[in-house]
Structures are given as structure tokens and as C-alpha cells.
Amino acid sequence: MATLKINDLHVEVEGKKILKGVTVSISEGETVALLGPNGHGKSTLLNVIMGHPRYKITSGSMYLDDVDITHMTTDERARAGLFLALQNPAEVTGVINSDFLRAAVNATSEEKISTYKFYKMLDGATKELKMPFDLATRSLNEGFSGGEKKRNEILQLLLLKPKIAMLDEIDSGLDVDAIQIVADVIKKEEENGRGFLVISHYARLFDLIKPTRAVVMINGRIVLDGDTSLIKRIDQNGYEFIKTELRIEIEKENADMNTVSIGSCAVKESIKK
Numbered sequence: 480m481a482t483l484k485i486n487d488l489h490v491e492v493e494g495k496k497i498l499k500g501v502t503v504s505i506s507e508g509e510t511v512a513l514l515g516p517n518g519h520g521k522s523t524l525l526n527v528i529m530g531h532p533r534y535k536i537t538s539g540s541m542y543l544d545d546v547d548i549t550h551m552t553t554d555e556r557a558r559a560g561l562f563l564a565l566q567n568p569a570e571v572t573g574v575i576n577s578d579f580l581r582a583a584v585n586a587t588s589e590e591k592i593s594t595y596k597f598y599k600m601l602d603g604a605t606k607e608l609k610m611p612f613d614l615a616t617r618s619l620n621e622g623f624s625g626g627e628k629k630r631n632e633i634l635q636l637l638l639l640k641p642k643i644a645m646l647d648e649i650d651s652g653l654d655v656d657a658i659q660i661v662a663d664v665i666k667k668e669e670e671n672g673r674g675f676l677v678i679s680h681y682a683r684l685f686d687l688i689k690p691t692r693a694v695v696m697i698n699g700r701i702v703l704d705g706d707t708s709l710i711k712r713i714d715q716n717g718y719e720f721i722k723t724e725l726r727i728e729i730e731k732e733n734a735d736m737n738t739v740s741i742g743s744c745a746v747k748e749s750i751k752k
């Protein structure tokens with residue numbers, strides 16, 4: 480059983496300290512809910528785990544089992560079994576979705592997959608996600624609705640079969656039926672042994688996927704790591720109790736926090752090359 484271990488990770492972006500000592504672990508077969516107010520570093524953590532080159536690790540380490548992945552490139556991490564479904568998937572004109580998906584499958588497996596086998600897999604996965612097959616034949620994410628982009632991220636997950644999958648607000652842009660479909664897939668994949676680290680602001684998704692654990696990120700640190708009753712508590716009362724119980728001053732999201740885009744995922748950039 481593979482375990483991803485993040486130890487005392489400190490990360491800067493453009494000279495600004497964002498992660499200030501993150502320690503957390505995720506194993507195959509478990510689903511960890513990652514909660515926290517906006518702008519506190521959740522997406523940064525996922526991008527850093529995936530090896531986004533924009534983020535600078537100033538100290539700390541990341542291991543997948545005994546393998547030190549701290550300085551691996553994104554495609555090496557993808558081959559090692561990590562996957563990130565993006566909060567804002569980029570539109571890539573001129574790259575056909577199915578070509579991209581096939582390149583991604585080939586880049587992460589030992590052998591090249593045959594055309595027949597690939598299309599069979601693609602057909603099965605699109606049916607499971609109730610996605611119209613023509614989405615696979617269009618330019619990657621171009622003109623896709625918010626929900627279609629998110630389903631396309633989960634489609635990649637189904638094809639790549641990572642050990643640990645990270646989902647960044649996968650439910651935003653999905654309607655109720657689509658959330659159910661995606662949640663069913665996550666649940667099934669967890670039973671197949673995949674591990675999940677899932678960011679969401681909504682209890683609805685967590686009600687469906689039933690995480691095994693919940694962790695809370697405040698001010699660039701994991702300040703709580705506990706059972707899933709935390710999800711309900713935060714859903715009903717917000718984060719104020721953390722201030723009083725843990726005596727942590729919760730930094731307010733400042734004006735520039737939301738204006739910065741994380742950029743597209745480096746996995747996809749590197750696979751395209």
C-alpha cells in the first residue's frame with residue numbers, strides 16, 4: 480500500500496511564503512478531505528505535490544513510500560502514481576482531447592497502448608462518467624462547460640489509474656446529477672485501492688464520497704487532522720472555533736489573493752511536449 484508523506488513543507492511563490500510547515504500523509508485506499516478558508520494554501524499544496532515549477536520548496540520533503548519525490552519533475556511524479564485534477568482546467572486549442580489522453584496514458588505506463596485498447600478504455604470511461612463521446616474528439620477543454628471540464632479531469636483519472644489522486648474543487652461547476660456521478664466514480668476508485676486528497680467547500684460532495692479523514696489548512700499549515708466530524712462542524716459553524724480552541728489567528732484573505740491564477744497543470748504541459 481503506497482503512502483504519500485509530506486514532512487514540514489515550506490513553499491514560496493514569487494518571494495511570498497505560502498506553505499509554512501505542512502505535514503500530512505495520504506495512503507492508498509483512503510480519502511482525505513482537505514478543508515480551509517480561501518487563500519490559505521490548499522491549491523498550492525496540491526500543485527506543489529504535483530511538481531508545479533512555479534512553486535519554490537525552501538525546506539521539507541515529500542515521499543511516496545521510500546521514494547523521495549521532492550525534486551522530481553511533474554512527469555516523473557505522474558509515472559510514480561500521482562495525479563491532480565485541476566480547479567481550473569486550461570483550454571488548449573489544437574490539441575485533440577483523445578490525443579492528449581492517449582499521450583498521457585502512454586507517458587505514464589511502461590508500454591505503448593494499442594489504438595484498439597485505448598479506445599475501448601476511453602469508451603468505457605466516458606460511459607461511466609455519462610460523458611458524450613464527442614467531447615473526446617474536440618480540442619482539449621475548448622468550449623467545454625464548467626461541468627464538462629471537471630468530468631474530463633475525472634476521465635483522465637480513470638484512464639491513468641494513479642495511486643494517489645488529488646482533486647481540487649472538483650464539484651465546482653457540477654450540477655447535482657453530475658456530482659453524484661463523479662462521487663460514485665471516486666467511491667468506486669477508492670474501493671479499487673486509490674487514495675484521494677480532496678478539496679471542497681461543500682459538505683454535499685463529502686456526504687457522497689464519505690472521506691476517511693479530514694484535515695484543515697489554516698495560514699499555510701495543517702492545524703487539524705482528525706475524523707470526519709470536522710466536516711460537519713465546519714459546514715455548520717465555519718472556522719471560528721479554530722481561533723478560540725487552537726488560539727490561532729486566522730489570516731484574512733487579502734485583496735490580491737483571488738486575482739492570482741495558479742496556471743495550468745505542469746503534468747499536462749510536460750505530457751504535451
Ligand SMILES: Nc1ncnc2c1ncn2[C@@H]1O[C@H](COP(=O)(O)OP(=O)(O)O)[C@@H](O)[C@H]1O
Binds near residue numbers: 497742
Ligand atoms: N502562482 C502564484 N503566484 C503568486 N501567488 C500565488 C500563486 N499561487 C498561489 N498564490 C497565493 O498563495 C495564497 C494561497 O493560495 P491558494 O493555494 O490558491 O489558496 P486556497 O486554494 O486555499 O484558496 C494566496 O495568497 C495566493 O494568492
Ligand SMILES: [Mg+2]
Binds near residue numbers: 522523
Ligand atoms: Mg484553491
